[in-house]
Amino acid sequence: MSDNPTFEPKILGFCCNWCSYRAADLAGTARIKYPTNVRIIRVMCSGRIDPTFVLNAFALGADAVMIAGCHPGECHYVDQNYKAMRRYGMLKHTLRQMGIEPERFRLVWASAAEGQQLAEAITQMVEEVRKLGPLAWAANWQENGQRIEALEAIVHEHAEAMEVLA
Amino acid sequence: MKYAYYPGCSLEVSSAAYDVSVRAVAELLMIELEELDDWNCCGATEYFSQDELTACSVIARNLALVEPRLDQLIAPCAACYLNLKKTDRLMAEDAAMGARVNECLAAGGLSYQPGRVRVRHLLDVIHDDVGESAVRDKVVRPLAGLRVAPYYGCQVVRPAAEADCSEYPMKMDALFTWLGAEVVHYPVKAHCCGGHMTQLSEPMAFELIRRLLQSAVEYEADLILCMCPMCQLNMDAYQSRVNGFFQTSFRVPVVFFTQVCGLALGLEPTRLGFGKEIVPAMPVLEARLGAAPAASSR
């Protein structure tokens, strides 16, 4: 991976409505500055994160994905962040097999009072991903035709499954 | 349990009693001490006041000498303890300093990763690692009737409150209770002894020493227990000067805590460096505890 100093990673962040989204709000209210690379998407709970969201994000060109939720034991919906944690573990493992470095996928906990901490986590992640360079799946894929097929198959499967929804 | 051991310069000569008693007590309490090979002076307070980088490098050399299989280092001298700890922390908190120190160490073929070695004082090793029941088990000669004033001094308990509480430490108190002694109330237990002020301003240092002796007398302690060569030197060797300065007549024996601890564990006074102190401790020890028994094997 090239160490391009002007490379600005595009990172997708999922924040849960109760804790981490409010932490991000707090960082703003407190005028804490952090890099603009993370684009935040709000969900009600980190437990809502479907693995396909993460896969889609990478497929659509995100260089990294961050999930932020309430601290274990403090989830607004009791213990749904534990489920997020489990999914995250399995997904990270899977992503690694697809050639996605572990630094590109992070789970952080941030309570509504932790604006500073969330800003720091984001800053750190941006720097790590910047060093890794762009995800450049296309380049990766040309090397490994089999991986391309496998991934296409997974994504198409999910696309089909989602057509069942109203 | 195995620990690396850093005696420090004072323990080599002027406070040999401390070194001798530390080793004797450690052996009995199953604390295996491995003296660092080719350790060097820690520079006490002088180096840091001259140049921080030199000071850190010279001190870090000792940390670097700790064998990879050991991760704890015991330094009985309070100044050595503080210096080693301070250096480790400085290197950890200031990455640039840490890198420069390692550059210096590299010149001698060494390197040190901050945080690798945990610097301990023998007191908290005995209190925390060996623990109450193990110590009580090994007591051969309870110090019944002996009134001790536990004196902690500054540098072990401050600034890091790792070895004991910074404001009102209690581990030596606890230890001597386990050994059967009567631990007197000693409110100045963590007040400064004057340290090197004896070289810089005698009136100031003498006043600080006087307060410590005064308090021990007030609470009727038989002797004062120390855990630092400087403190022991100040309170013992300068006691007559203090008397001269203030027209007092203190005659309080000041010894190392390991010396008295050794007595409780059954060791003979000669093995513990007694007799080296200026204000003799043996008279009061014999008066309270009776004549020393023959060395018991346990």
Place this chain on the structure above:
Amino acid sequence: MAERLGIYVCHCGSNIAGTVDVEEVARWAGTTIRDVVVSRDYKFMCSSLGQQMIEDDIGQQKLSRVVVAACSPHLHEKTFRRACANAELNPYLCQMVNLREHCSWVSTDKVAATAKAKALVYAAAERVKWQEPLEPMPVKVNPNTLVVGGGIAGIQATLELADAGYHVYLVERSPSIGGHMAQFDKTFPTLDCSACILTPKMSEVGQHENVTLLTYSELEEVSGSVGSFKVKIRKKARYVDEAACTGCGICTEKCPRRVIDHDFEAGLGYRKAIYTPFPQAVPRIPVIDVASCIWFDRGKCRACEKLCPTNAIALDQEDKIIELEVGNVILATGWQLFDSRKLPQFGYGRLPNVFTNMEFERLCNAAGPTSGKIVLRDGKTEPESVAILHCVGSRDVNHHEYCSAVCCMAALKFGHLVLEKTKAQVYSFYIDMRPNQKGYEEFYQRLLEEGMHFVRGKVAEVTDATRQPAERGKLIVQVEDTLLGRQRRIPVDMVVLMGAMEPQPDAKEFGLKCGISCSMAGWYTERHPKLDPVATMTDGIFIAGVCQGPKDIPASVVQGAAAAARVQGMIAKGTVMIEPIVASIDEKACSGCRICNNLCPFSAIEFDGEKKVSRVITALCKGCGTCVAACPAGVITGAHFNNRQILAEIGGALWDASPVLEDARAGADEPADEEAESALSAR
């Protein structure tokens, strides 16, 4: 048919416009994003003109979707939804973009911030196209209220609601209501007797027809949501039959077992094994403390039982679980006192004549262990000098960084009492003097005139280590007098430590039980620290008093009343609208695998044994979406957060990243714009 989007980019004065090029974002959105019919920027979208703009456009331009790029939805989502509703567009067809807290306020790089703003706007635009009209669900508000905590804040809240004609269940952990205020002697700055102003309120609560008082009880469980909570209360066994007890007190008098009272008397006095905490206790029904009772310890005695004239002792009584339904819950759980032993340099617990503020209150109190005489630990010697140390545990990075708000005033109060009741000199050792409410500064001036000594300096040590004969037998306060610029050693007889107020030891878990969280200092988190200090993030759960943060009695009373007013508002309205963010299962497609059943902490998914499908109980669903994500067949839909919407949002957010699989944008339309195309071919 394509949607018709209206995009509104707010300047928010210069809050957003100062960093994000809002005009550019609006222009770009209008030309780049598909289906955008109107794209404007405006100074203050939340103003009535701004809202009017949206309403007019909806009518005139026949907008079917609205995107407002402004501040955090937590502030104005309701505002813009209402604007849409006014123009007869379903409020859930409106989406906000957080350009302020998440973008302009966290960056100084105008170019980067503007690029981020564009991505966020694109994300919302793509998302909103898939949003569906939803109707909020009305829930009837149960007019009963649960108030937890019988201190002054809880009492105030209870009385306000009860006087308004609504029923209140007041749950209090200790045997009597009254809280810490019942322990005080006098209250500042008026020097009213604390019990005298408190007990009338306590009696009112005890006798009120609209109050069910549950003392010596604990809230164990809370379930449900605003308007209809189900709560479980454990009424601990008092071993006294409340119906039969007349409060005569013979049992307490005759009980042979006396123990130190660590609670009400702060460890300075005694109580019996069967006791009421203080004479004016409400209810005046004693409690047997199992830990100190001879009967429970070794099966002997039973004196109380034998002597009770109404046979009210019930030694076989058991805890009772009471289940209640209430519409709202007010938590007024108060505080505990900082343990001064954590600051050993002050000698508390070691030096006998060092007292805590609570102990001193009990000394001063005429009904206290010394009948109001200020004496040393020996119970008889009057001090000739008293030192009062401020900020013990407060304003301390090692313990609590916050200021406990009341200690300066309480210290002045103590100073006054010492000067009034004794001939002693009294010293205050303070960092800053903080008498900042009505009448407080005047009280400080009064104490200055009464001859109290003030030393500005945080005390380093309280010691009995003397340096001169004159100091013998005294406690020496060692302090740097920062106004004099000198070290001082002040010998005194008595030291009073103004210990910090701390959250209750179980505040955090208790809060989680009710679905609310704590700040880093441990106080309950209010909805907004400035504008909404009694509501929490969880609708229907309110907080009042010190549990929200250190404060004095008037402020606690105000918060109790405020919480009660909010609850009254809801009860008066009768229904509360619940956000329709719930899950639903497509029963035709559900295979009955039941993976979702156990994922719900609210038991909102049931299994229909006959049809062999799972079903969401809408009333219980809180909308977290975990089941939506977990369903292997993808048949659970999360309203307003369904897969299509989120995937579209992801696609929009990454509009300027190079997509590798175009057909991976399941459900989202491809951007047919040039910028995205060139980005596609560039990589």
